[in-house]
Amino acid sequence: MMKEVEEVEQVARDFESDLQELPPDQLKIKYLSRKGLVSKLLEKIPTLPPEQRRDFGKYVNDLKRHIEEQIKQKEEQLLSIGSKHLAQEPLFLNDLTLEGKRPPLGNVHVLFKARDELLSIFKFMGFSFFDGPELETDFYNFEALNFPPYHPARDMQDTLVVGDRVLRTHSSAMQVRAMEAWGVPIKVILPGRVYRREEVSARKYPVFYQFDCLAVGENIGVGHLKWTLETFLSAYFEKNVTVRFRPSYFPFVEPGNEVDVKCVFCDGQGCSVCGGTGWLEILGAGLVHPRVLEYAGVDPNRYSGFAFGVGVDRMAMLKYGINDIRLLYEGDVSFLRSL
Structure with a gap:
């Protein structure tokens, strides 16, 4: 020693x-x-x-x-x-003719900079924006999104419960609210802060930012979803992005997919960011489940749609080379000034 x-x-x-x-x-x-x-x-x-x-x-x-x-x-x-x-x-x-000392100026936090960049892309693509409550009912947070009563996400170990309500665990909780309020067809972005009972680590934090993209209309399919993903990701990373779908399960979409992008740092050759695989797992997506449409009062035999959820924190970390989510929330001024 x-x-x-x-x-x-x-x-x-x-x-x-x-x-x-x-x-x-x-x-x-x-x-x-x-x-x-x-x-x-x-x-x-x-x-x-x-x-x-x-x-x-x-x-x-x-x-x-x-x-x-x-x-x-x-x-x-x-x-x-x-x-x-x-x-x-x-x-x-005192010499009042001397130039005063200018106070240090702040700048937009990197998390909100990334959020604004993402939302501006969807605004350009013709999407509207919808907001909902952070303290949500079980119906909109779980039941209306086809989460069965025994689903582990309803467990208090995962969800923060306040009386008979929950702090919303995902921005998807606003999907049915938006369709009830505005009807269909609809093209909407649902941004907001969400909460989960997580142990703080370099990759997890109990509060973070998400947004959902929801599009419902007649004859909307996987092709529309793929085009939307490639368009917004290419605009955000400022280069042509290739996406791939891997089958996965999310209660509120069917079929559901994990969406990967060819690593934007090594162009798929393999690097430390992508773990040598050449791909980055970036979000979950799929076609809106018919039961979700029914809960919103929409006829699933006439209408279809797609939805995907994006972690704003993850997108900011990828674009700006941040390897620890805690840096986004703990107010280290020296770190924030370095971006």
Whole structure:
């Protein structure tokens, strides 16, 4: 463990040096942020032999507390000095002709940038937009989408329940609402925030963004679905995209398919992003199940349609090279500024 201890001591020496030179906000980023030096030391704990982890962890946490205390003291010291300076210096001693300091400007969050890009593509393709409640009834979230009562998605381990309602688990919950409100034929995008009881990881988060695409009319089939997918994906990734369908099961479509795209990073040759397969699994799709049409009061003998659901978070991660969904939600300013 000598090597790791030396690294801790080196970080401690660097901090004492930086404490005199850097402002508190830069110290926090360098030492206490997600990618800071202290965080990197904490990441080493699981790699050590079990009998060394406790001592090393205590050593690093003691350093972290020391750094936090020193930064807090410096903030209080600077605040005190600034207050005294303002109290002692009359306004007329300041040169009011000097250019003021411009505050830092924000920018659109990458998640909403991706969402707006996706929705603008469908707006250009002639789709309308429909919104629905996040606190949804069991009927619209499950029953109207052909989820049987024993389906595991209804389990409280998967779904967040509030009284006699649920936090919607997918944007598909708005499909029947849209058809009831607007009738058919219909071409609509259903965007919104959804919730699932997930353990937080690099690929899962309990709240995320989706949108469903729903088109219902006379004689709509798989060809219309495939064309729509290829058109919007090619526009989003700014290159011609090839899609393939793999049979899969979703209660509200029949037939259902997982939709893969030829990897947009390696053009199907195989890379680390696609795991060497040349394909990226990107969304689920299919033709609207006749029972869903019936629940919406639509005659399935006359009308047919297609539907697919898109994870906005996943699309943003693919386009902007983000490998951890937590970065989209935890407010790391240094990360957001890097995009």
